Structures are given as C-alpha cells and as structure tokens.
Amino acid sequence: MYLSRLLLNNYRNYIREEFTPHSHLNLIQGENAQGKSNLLEAIFLLGMGKSPFNARSREIIRWGEGWFRLEGQVERRDHSLKVELVYKKDGVREMTINGQREDNISQLLGRINVVLFSPEDLQLLKGGPALRRRYLDLQLCQISPRYFYYLQQYRRIIQQRNMLLKDIRFDHLREGEDLSVWDRQLIQVGTGIIYKRQGAVSKLAPLAAELHKKMSGGREELTVAYRPSISGRGERSPEEIAADFQRALAAVRGDELKRQFTMIGPHRDDISLYINGRDGRKYGSQGQQRTAALSLKLAETLYIEEEMGEHPILLLDDIMSELDSRRRQFVFDGVQGKGQVFITGTEGDEFSPGTRGRRYHISQGRILEGWSPD
Ligand SMILES: Nc1ncnc2c1ncn2[C@@H]1O[C@H](COP(=O)(O)OP(=O)(O)OP(=O)(O)O)[C@@H](O)[C@H]1O
Ligand SMILES: [Mg+2]
CATH class of the missing domain: 1.20.1050.90 (RecF/RecN/SMC, N-terminal domain)
Known part of the structure; x- marks a missing residue:
C-alpha cells in the first residue's frame, strides 16, 4: 500500500501543504527543525489515530490556531482509501473514511499500516x-x-x-x-x-x-x-x-x-x-x-x-545518521523495492542504482519536490 496524497493543514509548523509522495522511496532532506519529523508523525497519526510521541492533539495544532486537519489518500492493492481527520482545540474530533463519518478511532486501525x-x-x-x-x-x-x-x-x-x-x-x-x-x-x-x-x-x-x-x-x-x-x-x-x-x-x-x-x-x-x-x-x-x-x-x-x-508504509525518521555504513546499507537493501518508504535526514541519502523514488527538501514547513531517478 502507499500514500499517494497528504494534506497538512495547521499541523504543527505546516500551514497548508499538499504532498504527493512517490510510491516507493522518498528521500527527505532538511535542516533541523524544518518539519521532517512532523511530516512522519502526521502519516503515523493517519494510520494509528494517535501521535507516536504521545503528544496531545492540542499540542499538534499550529500555534495560534484553533484546529488542525489531515487528509490522506492511500492506494491499497484492491481499493483506495481516503481518510480525513480534524482535531479542534476544545477536544472535538471529526473523522471520515471514504467520506463517511466515523466516531470511533478504532475504525481507523488496520486501514493504513505504518511502521515508524x-x-x-x-x-x-x-x-x-x-x-x-x-x-x-x-x-x-x-x-x-x-x-x-x-x-x-x-x-x-x-x-x-x-x-x-x-x-x-x-x-x-x-x-x-x-x-x-x-x-x-x-x-x-x-x-x-x-x-x-x-x-x-x-x-x-x-x-x-x-x-x-x-x-x-x-x-x-x-x-x-x-x-x-x-x-x-x-x-x-x-x-x-x-x-x-x-x-x-x-x-x-x-x-x-x-x-x-x-x-x-x-x-x-x-x-x-x-x-x-x-x-x-x-x-x-x-x-x-x-x-x-x-x-x-x-x-x-x-x-x-x-x-x-501488503507491505506497510515504512517511516524512517533520522535513523540513517545513527548507523554505520554497513548497517545503513543493510537497511537500504532491506527496504528496496519492498513498498513505500520515507527516509528523513539532515544530510540526504543517495539512491542506489535501479531504485525508484524521489528526493524532497523540507524548509520551514514547505515540501519541495526534487530529483527523481525514474
Ligand atoms: N504545534 C506547533 N505549532 C507550530 N510549530 C510547531 C508545533 N509543534 C512543533 N512545532 C515546530 O515545528 C518545527 C519542526 O519540528 P520537527 O520536529 O518536524 O523538525 P525536524 O525537521 O524533524 O528537525 P530535526 O532534524 O531537528 O529532527 C520545530 O521548530 C517545532 O518547534
Ligand atoms: Mg526530527
């Protein structure tokens, strides 16, 4: 399965940003504090209904705003799926799956599989x-x-x-x-x-x-x-x-x-x-x-x-810099051609020959599309 479109609206340092990731490897580079982890957190949240860092919804709302909104479009093997989540400051949560209102967050689980x-x-x-x-x-x-x-x-x-x-x-x-x-x-x-x-x-x-x-x-x-x-x-x-x-x-x-x-x-x-x-x-x-x-x-x-x-969406947040070259290569080999992968880092990794994917650059909550070997 893969995420084909993501909309972040008043989500942490994102004002309103539309992101159309590649179906395979997404190499995301950006300086510190630009929004790399926030982006992966948003994808995780669409899959699990909660932040991986146990952040409260009100902490996620962009400072000075009253709500945040996430929209994700996911292509699964035999169907596509659209999830919309809105959280308001007063604690109200609205969720729709394929346009249908759902009240219980458990309805979300298992639809977009993520590994962070x-x-x-x-x-x-x-x-x-x-x-x-x-x-x-x-x-x-x-x-x-x-x-x-x-x-x-x-x-x-x-x-x-x-x-x-x-x-x-x-x-x-x-x-x-x-x-x-x-x-x-x-x-x-x-x-x-x-x-x-x-x-x-x-x-x-x-x-x-x-x-x-x-x-x-x-x-x-x-x-x-x-x-x-x-x-x-x-x-x-x-x-x-x-x-x-x-x-x-x-x-x-x-x-x-x-x-x-x-x-x-x-x-x-x-x-x-x-x-x-x-x-x-x-x-x-x-x-x-x-x-x-x-x-x-x-x-x-x-x-x-x-x-x-189906292969889950893999979110690798800033781990490459923590690994030596042998382990890094092992991770690269392990995820190549498997499904959709997001890899963030301040340095920006290299594509191995034959890899399908695209490069992105994040700066102050804006996501810029870059080079692709496809
Ligand atoms: N609710 C919020 N509203 C506005 N900005 C926020 C909110 N929560 C966090 N931020 C800001 O978002 C910015 C980006 O954070 P993020 O963790 O995504 O950075 P990063 O690109 O992963 O950086 P690093 O390389 O240091 O891990 C930070 O400066 C943080 O202060
Ligand atoms: Mg980070």
Missing part, C-alpha cells in the same frame, strides 16, 4: 520493558482490532482494580466479593492480550533472528522470547494461560493488598533478547544492541506484511 522507526527505537534493548511492550502493541493493534479493544478494556480494569485495592485497606469487608469480580475480568481480558502477544512473538522471533544473523555476518544468534509476567514458558492455549493467571494472582494476593496495586498481568510483560545465549540487554555491546533493535524493527515490517498481505 526513530532513533528512540535503537533503545529497544537498553530501555525498560515499557518500550518492548509498546513495540508489540503497535503492531498488534494494526493487525487485530480486537487486540486494541482488549488493551482499552484492560487499562480500565487495572484502574478500577487498583482503586478497589486501596479501598479494601480501609474496609476489609469488600475484599472477598468485589475483588473476585475484577479478578475474573482481569484474567479474561488479560488472557486475550497474552495469547495475542505470544502469537506475535512466535512469528517475529524467527524473522528477527534471520535478519540479525545476516547483519552480523552469520556470527550472532538472536533469540527473542515472550516473557509474560504471570510466568510460564512455551506456547500455551488460552485455557492454560487463564489457569496460570489465576494461580499467579492467588499467589500475590497478600502482597497486592499490602501494596495496593495490581502486581501481575500484561502491563508488566517483557520480551527477553539473547545474543549468542547471553542476555543482550545486560551483556550486549552497543553495536550488538543496535543490530538487534534494527532486526526487531525490520522484522515488524515483515510480520505486518505477512499478516495483512
């Missing part, structure tokens, strides 16, 4: 588990609307359950009856999330391992495994997961009452990453950690392609 890769993702190994959960969540939400629904539900359940755990401290009578109601929901929805994550990791792991092996010249083995906080290893059925969840919850009950928060569940999951049999997070060199992070991100692209039957 920014320097922050190079922290996938070094950073905390939240980054790795997010890595899984962003993919799964695009592939499975049900997963998005589970996540929303789960967040609410955790909030309510934590509140109750606090209440129980002052009123012990509520413990037995009320908590068991929330336990049931926690287990039911949590099991849905765990089962989906388990499935995703089992597909991502071999893809990432193969990429990592290639990138390290066959010297390194990357092992990716899902580590749910309720413990347990290997592939499990939903029934087995629910039973394990129940047991684990019973085991921490006393602690939970003392500490007044939900101590186990998908909100505390992690992914383990081993390089040549050792924990890459603790023992990996900088270079190994980067290679593994890169492999995980490229694996994400392949996984979404496998699940959706």
